[in-house]
Amino acid sequence: MLELRHVSKSFGQKQVLQEISLHVSNGEFVSVIGPSGSGKSTMFSLIGGLLEPDAGEIYLSGENITNKRGFISYMPQQASLFPWRTIMENVLVGQELQGKKDYERAEAMLERAGLGDVIHAYPHELSGGMKQRVAFIRALLSPQSLMLLDEPFSALDEFTRTDMQKWLLSIWEDDEQSILFITHNIDEALFLSDKIIILSVNPAEIKEVIEVPFKRPRDEELLLSEEFLQWKRRIMEVIQF
Known part of the structure; x- marks a missing residue:
């Protein structure tokens, strides 16, 4: 489906992304998480063709879409x-x-x-x-078969956000489009995703890729389970060190 191959991007003297390689499969829900300023939105702009990478290539369903527009939907x-x-x-x-x-x-x-x-x-x-x-x-x-969602629930209160997460899952599980989702919220990433990509900062590199083990469909009880909290602690440790 989507593949980034050794993508790097700088603005002036500042290196924002360095050698980013990732893959999103058909029907997969993948979250990107990392500190503020780690280049997540820059990555989206590159995938959407709004920016051109300094190095590397971007493919969608086998077609090179580097610096091309119109291949993704965006929220x-x-x-x-x-x-x-x-x-x-x-x-x-x-x-x-x-x-x-x-x-x-x-x-x-x-x-x-x-x-x-x-x-x-x-x-x-x-x-x-x-x-x-x-x-x-x-x-x-x-x-388009790929959706990029850039922190779509960040401005909502906690109750509305939880409702929106459950609603998003119910719609997506029926439609099964591929989703690449930016969030700063670890709980949100774990609850929604099949896979979580953790970025470092200055410049952004992929620190770790987490395969989320929870079965679908998912409900709110998962958020309070011991297994969920253990995975949350692990992700926090990866981000902080």
């Missing part, structure tokens, strides 16, 4: 909805850019997300959690 930290467009019009943006709009599927997805009553509403009429659901459905409805 940023903020919902970034168009305020002048209805919820239905917002979720269809990705399809619209490709010249095809599937209203029936969009309506079904919005219904499943509990947004069936607001498809003709505007973003200012929705709560923060509802806006994030709209943004995720927009990414999911885009024709």
